[in-house]
Amino acid sequence: MDTPRPLILITNDDSIEAKGLHCLIEAVSGLGDVIVVAPDDPQSGQSSSLSVNRPLRITEHPDYHGARVFSVSGTPVDCVKLGLHAVVPRKPSLLLSGINHGSNSGNAITYSGTMGAAIEGCTVGVPSVGFSLLHHSLKADFSMGLPFVRSIVEKVLASGLPHGVCLNVNIPAKVVPEGIKVCRAARGHWSEEYRRYLDPNGKPFYWLTGRFCNDEPDAVDTDEYWLSHNYISVVPATPDQTDFGAMPGVARLLGLGS
Amino acid sequence: MDTPRPLILITNDDSIEAKGLHCLIEAVSGLGDVIVVAPDDPQSGQSSSLSVNRPLRITEHPDYHGARVFSVSGTPVDCVKLGLHAVVPRKPSLLLSGINHGSNSGNAITYSGTMGAAIEGCTVGVPSVGFSLLHHSLKADFSMGLPFVRSIVEKVLASGLPHGVCLNVNIPAKVVPEGIKVCRAARGHWSEEYRRYLDPNGKPFYWLTGRFCNDEPDAVDTDEYWLSHNYISVVPATPDQTDFGAMPGVARLLGLGS
Numbered sequence: 441m442d443t444p445r446p447l448i449l450i451t452n453d454d455s456i457e458a459k460g461l462h463c464l465i466e467a468v469s470g471l472g473d474v475i476v477v478a479p480d481d482p483q484s485g486q487s488s489s490l491s492v493n494r495p496l497r498i499t500e501h502p503d504y505h506g507a508r509v510f511s512v513s514g515t516p517v518d519c520v521k522l523g524l525h526a527v528v529p530r531k532p533s534l535l536l537s538g539i540n541h542g543s544n545s546g547n548a549i550t551y552s553g554t555m556g557a558a559i560e561g562c563t564v565g566v567p568s569v570g571f572s573l574l575h576h577s578l579k580a581d582f583s584m585g586l587p588f589v590r591s592i593v594e595k596v597l598a599s600g601l602p603h604g605v606c607l608n609v610n611i612p613a614k615v616v617p618e619g620i621k622v623c624r625a626a627r628g629h630w631s632e633e634y635r636r637y638l639d640p641n642g643k644p645f646y647w648l649t650g651r652f653c654n655d656e657p658d659a660v661d662t663d664e665y666w667l668s669h670n671y672i673s674v675v676p677a678t679p680d681q682t683d684f685g686a687m688p689g690v691a692r693l694l695g696l697g698s
Numbered sequence: 699m700d701t702p703r704p705l706i707l708i709t710n711d712d713s714i715e716a717k718g719l720h721c722l723i724e725a726v727s728g729l730g731d732v733i734v735v736a737p738d739d740p741q742s743g744q745s746s747s748l749s750v751n752r753p754l755r756i757t758e759h760p761d762y763h764g765a766r767v768f769s770v771s772g773t774p775v776d777c778v779k780l781g782l783h784a785v786v787p788r789k790p791s792l793l794l795s796g797i798n799h800g801s802n803s804g805n806a807i808t809y810s811g812t813m814g815a816a817i818e819g820c821t822v823g824v825p826s827v828g829f830s831l832l833h834h835s836l837k838a839d840f841s842m843g844l845p846f847v848r849s850i851v852e853k854v855l856a857s858g859l860p861h862g863v864c865l866n867v868n869i870p871a872k873v874v875p876e877g878i879k880v881c882r883a884a885r886g887h888w889s890e891e892y893r894r895y896l897d898p899n900g901k902p903f904y905w906l907t908g909r910f911c912n913d914e915p916d917a918v919d920t921d922e923y924w925l926s927h928n929y930i931s932v933v934p935a936t937p938d939q940t941d942f943g944a945m946p947g948v949a950r951l952l953g954l955g956s
Contacts, residue, residue, distance in 0.1 A: 487746035488808045489773075495895070495903040515747075517809070522904055525892050547821060550746045550937055551775070559939075563805060564887060592952065599951040604885075605944040622949040624940040627862075629822060634783050637753070645753040646780055674952065676944035679808055681817075682882040686863040686934035691880040693857040694850065694932065 446472035446533035446597055449566070451519045453483040453540060453553030456501065456511040460539035463582040464571060465507050467589045471597060472533065474507035477523030479516060484542070486515045486553035488560065496522055516557035524564065534597055535561030538571035538609075539582055539589065545572075545610045545663040545673060546626040546652055555608055559679045562606035567596050569606065574667060575613035585611035588620060588672050608675040612667050620672045626662035628654045704730035704791035704855055707824070709777045711741040711798060711811030714759065714769040718797035721840040722829060723765050725847045729855060730791065732765035735781030737774060742800070744773045744811035746818065754780055774815035782822065792855055793819030796829035796867075797840055797847065803830075803868045803921040803931060804884045804910055813866055817937045820864035825854050827864065832925060833871035843869035846878060846930050866933040870925050878930045884920035886912045 501509040537557040561568030633650040663673035759767040795815040819826030891908035921931035
């Protein structure tokens with residue numbers, strides 16, 4: 441019996457219609473059998489949320505560039521879970537998420553639906569990579585990063601990833617990247633987070649806005665630093681949020697000894 | 699001028715109506731000025747999701763047990779962000795989330811709206827603790843855990859928490875807890891994740907179900923282990939998902955040297 445070709449599951453958070461999804465499918469063309477399971481509708485900022493109290497539908501769409509294409513009426517994590525449960529014929533060799541229209545560097549990973557999907561893949565033991573371009577436009581030009589995307593996918597397909605680790609890959613916009621750097625997520629915060637409006641009845645409502653402020657602009661080991669120098673950043677990310685180093689100190693402050 | 703009393707911001711993911719929220723407010727009575735900013739509607743499984751493309755409303759409700767009470771038409775993270783932006787008069791000394799109706803032990807933290815709120819508080823520098831009871835019922839009995847909840851809150855109020863660390867506290871149900879253990883999150887997976895139905899037109903839809911399977915039942919340093927022995931588990935959790943230890947290996951597999 442022939443060894444089956446690698447199966448690559450692709451999802452995103454910008455929906456089945458997004459240009460970034462189509463570019464990712466094209467970028468990995470020929471590297472394996474590709475199945476897409478992506479959200480019906482845009483799901484930015486959905487983090488690792490899942491649909492606990494409503495039904496989910498799966499819709500099949502025409503093939504794209506040799507890939508079978510499905511959409512799910514839910515979040516990126518719903519797409520991964522339900523895709524693995526009800527769509528793929530065998531366990532994928534790889535899960536790819538993106539390419540997101542917009543940055544997921546720094547602590548944006550916390551809110552990112554793109555990375556929520558990658559973290560879900562990692563949790564169930566599938567080597568998983570999320571890709572994001574630092575440009576929000578629906579018409580953003582992904583082309584200059586695509587050879588790097590393909591190269592990263594080839595290497596992860598060949599070598600796998602360490603257990604419990606997925607990759608958060610961010611790609612600078614509007615330039616040919618200088619190269620790739622493995623780095624940590626920069627710490628930062630958002631400022632001017634909401635705009636306040638008055639509705640026609642004079643009652644206030646709020647709309648999320650704000651911008652990311654890098655709290656450590658001089659740290660040369662961060663994704664923000666290398667992105668600002670036109671490199672692709674690769675942050676190894678773990679789903680396990682336990683802070684092992686903090687355990688003795690927390691035990692002491694709770695009066696439990698160390 | 700008098701030093702202001704500690705300000706405690708309370709939120710949850712089960713909504714402003716949840717018994718667990720009311721129990722948490724009662725448990726911390728007298729420890730500071732309490733302001734509640736909780737979701738209008740249940741938000742289980744919302745993780746760190748936020749509302750990026752829709753307006754948010756704030757509604758004020760009658761005081762409860764001395765606390766001022768507001769609700770927000772969004773997710774737990776929306777409540778924390780907008781609460782800090784538009785509701786609180788000063789930076790809180792503490793953010794508390796819960797008490798959740800249901801476990802957030804093991805890798806449930808990934809999907810937890812309760813912990814999404816605590817992680818948000820931690821990210822903006824407020825000592826933050828999420829509490830969950832291992833019982834889903836709307837009428838669950840929280841009383842046996844409440845003295846422990848108050849004790850943990852008193853100690854965190856007195857000592858703060860290490861920078862970049864929040865606490866994921868899970869409480870066994872239907873017993874007086876034996877004590878408190880600081881531990882790591884058990885690794886596990888969900889099985890039988892979806893139930894498949896046919897609608898009246900014969901078209902399938904899916905509903906999330908499944909149960910958590912502990913992949914390391916013999917590991918004595920995990921939350922699952924101690925909860926099964928009727929202890930309260932406290933997992934120090936970090937918003938920073940960078941896997942520092944994996945960086946050299948990932949660099950090598952991408953052909954970048956170490």
